[in-house]
Amino acid sequence: MLVVDILTCYAVAGVGSLVGLGLMGLIQTDQPRLIHALNIYRWAFAALGAMSVIIFAPTDKVYLLTKLLIGFAGMGVSLLAWAFRQLNGRRTPPSIGIGLTVTVGVALWLGGMAPDAYYVVIVAGVFSLVSVAMAIDQGWLILRSPRGHVSEFSLMVVAFVFAVHWLLVLWHAFRTPGPYPVDWLHAQEWLRPVSGIGFALLPLAVSALAFTTINARLSQQLRARALSDDLTGALSRRGLRELGERMLAMQAHQTTQVAVLMLDLDHFKSINDRYGHLIGDDVLKHVTHVVRDRLREDALLARYGGEEFTILLPVKYPQEAHGVAERLRKAVETTPCETRIGPVRVTVSIGVSFHCASSTLEEDLSKADGRLYSAKQGGRNRVEYAEPDC
Numbered sequence: 001m002l003v004v005d006i007l008t009c010y011a012v013a014g015v016g017s018l019v020g021l022g023l024m025g026l027i028q029t030d031q032p033r034l035i036h037a038l039n040i041y042r043w044a045f046a047a048l049g050a051m052s053v054i055i056f057a058p059t060d061k062v063y064l065l066t067k068l069l070i071g072f073a074g075m076g077v078s079l080l081a082w083a084f085r086q087l088n089g090r091r092t093p094p095s096i097g098i099g100l101t102v103t104v105g106v107a108l109w110l111g112g113m114a115p116d117a118y119y120v121v122i123v124a125g126v127f128s129l130v131s132v133a134m135a136i137d138q139g140w141l142i143l144r145s146p147r148g149h150v151s152e153f154s155l156m157v158v159a160f161v162f163a164v165h166w167l168l169v170l171w172h173a174f175r176t177p178g179p180y181p182v183d184w185l186h187a188q189e190w191l192r193p194v195s196g197i198g199f200a201l202l203p204l205a206v207s208a209l210a211f212t213t214i215n216a217r218l219s220q221q222l223r224a225r226a227l228s229d230d231l232t233g234a235l236s237r238r239g240l241r242e243l244g245e246r247m248l249a250m251q252a253h254q255t256t257q258v259a260v261l262m263l264d265l266d267h268f269k270s271i272n273d274r275y276g277h278l279i280g281d282d283v284l285k286h287v288t289h290v291v292r293d294r295l296r297e298d299a300l301l302a303r304y305g306g307e308e309f310t311i312l313l314p315v316k317y318p319q320e321a322h323g324v325a326e327r328l329r330k331a332v333e334t335t336p337c338e339t340r341i342g343p344v345r346v347t348v349s350i351g352v353s354f355h356c357a358s359s360t361l362e363e364d365l366s367k368a369d370g371r372l373y374s375a376k377q378g379g380r381n382r383v384e385y386a387e388p389d390c
Contacts (some may be wrong), residue, residue, distance in 0.1 A: 006183035007054055009196035010069065013203050014052025018153070020151050020207025021045035027214055031221065033215060039088040040097070041210055044079030048203055049243050063182050067112035067119075070184060074126055080206060081134040084155070088141040088297070103378065104130065116178060120186040124170035131163040143316075151212040158205055160164040165195060217297070231281060232288040234309065235302035243300055244312050244361050250356065251314065257388065258355040259321030261311040262368040263291070263328070266347045266380040268307035283346055286337035291328055308372075310365065318354060318388055325350045325383045333381060336388065347381035356390030 002063060024041045025376040027034075035222045050072040078101040085092050104126055111122035169187045180186050187195055197326055227239025235243065251258050265271075265287060272280040284307065291309065292301050300312040315321045336343035351371025375384035 004191065004196035006181070006185050006196045006199075007066070009056050009200040010051045010066075010183070010343060012200040013377055014049050014054070016200065016203035016207075017045040017048035018052060020203050020210075021049060023207045023211045027211065027218075029186045029214075031218075033086065034217060037083050038214070040083040040086055041207075044076045044083055045203065045207060046076075047079060048076035051078075064112075068109065068183055070123060071108040071112075072170055073100050074108045074130070076101075077127065077130050077134075078104045081130055081137065084134055084137055084159070086179040087210070087217075088137065090137070090141075112377070116180045120173045120180055120184060121170070123184055124166060124173045124186070128163070128166040128170045131159065131166045135159040151209045151216060155206070155209045155213065158202070158209065161198075162202070165191070167199065168197075197276050222350055229303040232285050232303050234288050234386075235300060235306060237302065240300065240302035240304070240310055240312075241298040241361065242350070244302075245299060247312055247314070248355055248361060252357065254314070256314040256316055257318065258364075259311075259313045259315050259318070259324075260353045260355060260364045260368040261309065261313060261321070261325055261328075262304070262351045262365070262372040263309040263348050264350075264372055264376070265307040266376075268346075271344065271346065275339070275341065275344065279341065279344060282339050282346055283337045286335075287332055287346065287348065290331050290335050294328060294331055304365075310368070321352050321354070322383065322385045325385065327353050329381065329383055348385045349375035351375055352383065352385040354388040354390070356388070358390065 021042055024038055027038055051069050080090055082097040111119050138159045142156050143154055172188050173186050185195055227235055229236045271283055298314055302310045304310045329348055332348045335343045351368045353367040353371055371384040373381050
């Protein structure tokens with residue numbers, strides 16, 4: 001049987017994490033969401049990098065030092081889970097992310113004072129919970145996004161393998177009493193060498209895949225900027241046609257539907273007449289920011305003309321599109337635009353339709369525009385929605 005020194009693997013994982021930290025430092029972007037994700041990745045790899053100090057530990061201190069380093073590893077993996085969510089466009093408030101990360105670290109550190117039989121269960125249980133959360137989160141992204149990069153799928157595979165590993169370790173910890181190894185990996189004999197090699201390679205694999213994923217996102221954004229509206233940064237009509245046709249072609253091979261939302265600012269002419277065109281421009285940019293900040297990465301947002309915007313949104317169920325439209329309407333209504341003359345309130349009306357296999361993008365847009373007209377006629381600041389008719 002292959003014999004692998006787990007402590008050495010921990011040290012290699014620490015060094016690999018420091019390499020990952022360096023890789024994350026090479027990426028530069030002006031996108032707030034990616035900046036946030038990058039910062040969390042950097043903290044994650046810094047925490048995991050603490051594992052590298054085990055190679056300098058005196059033999060008589062390894063037992064206690066390993067418990068301390070496992071706490072740092074738990075914090076690092078928790079931060080990776082948080083970074084996954086942020087990269088996937090699923091926001092987690094910093095207070096919750098930091099709180100859960102610290103809780104994991106403290107639980108593992110304080111757990112070190114428990115009897116050995118309890119400590120191995122605590123370690124396996126904590127890592128199982130975090131890794132399962134990572135796997136579910138990444139898997140959910142792949143299921144919902146028809147435009148995922150191959151690196152995103154690879155991250156999902158890594159996360160699921162990591163989760164299965166820790167569930168096996170947890171099962172073994174419950175079933176089998178000691179003796180407990182100094183590295184605290186109380187796993188089946190056949191699993192220990194696999195675990196050691198996996199630990200050693202995991203940080204490098206995750207950092208390389210995250211690096212590739214972020215670069216792919218940046219490349220997509222650069223292409224989108226070439227097709228974007230100068231004022232708002234949303235796609236132009238040309239960009240909508242080019243990327244929209246591509247989305248619809250890909251959707252034909254997916255289980256998702258594409259919802260088409262037409263969104264129009266209510267009484268925008270009055271805002272221009274009352275406050276001037278500069279304030280009107282600020283309002284357009286503000287609404288774009290509010291809407292984009294609440295859409296997933298796989299959605300397309302375009303300025304269709306004047307104060308009218310279009311959203312193409314892959315959805316699993318039709319009702320999901322209605323929920324998104326209502327959230328966007330409410331977000332715009334409750335978030336005034338801060339301008340040089342004070343806050344300016346604005347509302348939007350939204351029409352929702354769905355792409356049919358037999359229809360063109362222009363026909364889909366026309367149908368959504370008709371629903372938007374109905375929303376305007378019905379009193380404005382509302383969503384006009386009907387189930388797909390195909």
